[in-house]
Amino acid sequence: MSLRDHAREAIRDEVAKHAWTLFAAHGYEATTVDQIADAAGMSRRTFFRYFAGKDELVLERLVESGNLIATALGQRPADEAAWPALRAAFSVTLALQEQHHEKSRPLQLMLRAEPALRATAETRRRLWVERLAPLTAARLPSTGAGDRPDTRAVAVAASAVACLEAAQIAWAENPGTSLGELLDDAMGAVAPLA
Amino acid sequence: MSLRDHAREAIRDEVAKHAWTLFAAHGYEATTVDQIADAAGMSRRTFFRYFAGKDELVLERLVESGNLIATALGQRPADEAAWPALRAAFSVTLALQEQHHEKSRPLQLMLRAEPALRATAETRRRLWVERLAPLTAARLPSTGAGDRPDTRAVAVAASAVACLEAAQIAWAENPGTSLGELLDDAMGAVAPLA
């Protein structure tokens, strides 16, 4: 990573910090790019050189978790079945999320409450499923011909992500609950976690 | 329904017809509201009195399917388990979709390919899960205390919808495949359809 890349990262972090302060104070949609740029001490135009759009500030955090989950899934024993492996892989995020609940709870709630973030929520889902599906495929019982293997892996990965989301929103809305228990409940209701 | 409501419906249909012609020709994002309004012979401002936004033209169709599925689920035998009941309820849409494949295939592809429709895809998912979760709850094995019954139902309904989506996109991308078989594959990989 070059010197300029470091500087760029530092600036991105700085801008994001100001943005999240504003989001927390006034909400996502009510915060304009002008306000963020002003707070960060740069012009509107320059903001768009660091972030493709306002939503990238939010997506940034979500992509990170996706990568964590994907690497965790890759490190599960090879003979473990898809559903329990996904459940186990989710644990890394769960721990981090409960640890930083004062940050992740508002994020989850914002992601549900702000209509302007729906596209971002969908983007996150797609990215996660895209990352997890290939790793899930190998853990599925093989069918004879295997003519269309992708669909099954995508379905399983997407279902697991859907369960995670259900657990996350329940956790965010009900302080004091255990994210791990909620996820066990959610995934266990769909298929046995064996 | 009053006289004015009928007229309103007729105009909405007329506008939608023109809009879909333009979408098919140039894509969703590339089609501006001005063009739609012009084609429909009304002012831009009046378009927004009939549709909350450009995306409502797309959402309209998707909500319809959701209602069909929900009523179908309500009519399944009461003692049927959640997963097979959801699979069976999806059949109504499947049949309609394969019947009008020349319309529904481009819709599915557009929904995946156009970034501007990601928020719409997310909205559809939420609406569907919201409708299906309450009907799913009663078909779940009861837990002793039942302290948080919603989460499980939401997880199961959301997983089923995720499977449906996986099947739909595979079907849209691979002409000649059977939507029913793809859905059986997808849902069967997550949990036994018993």
Add this chain to the structure above:
DNA sequence: TCCGTCCGTGACACTAAGTGCCAACTTCGC
């Protein structure tokens, strides 16, 4: 028949996201 009212409509102005373009400035190697 005339008058007031309600409703749909169009025109205008405005905000906000996002993009293209250009000129000024900084930084770095030579």
Add this chain to the structure above:
DNA sequence: GCGAAGTTGGCACTTAGTGTCACGGACGGA
């Protein structure tokens, strides 16, 4: 010190979406 390359900010533009106002037709009552 000089030139090249990268960074920045300003300006203009497009598009979605909203608020406001004034015009015009349909309808009912006096």
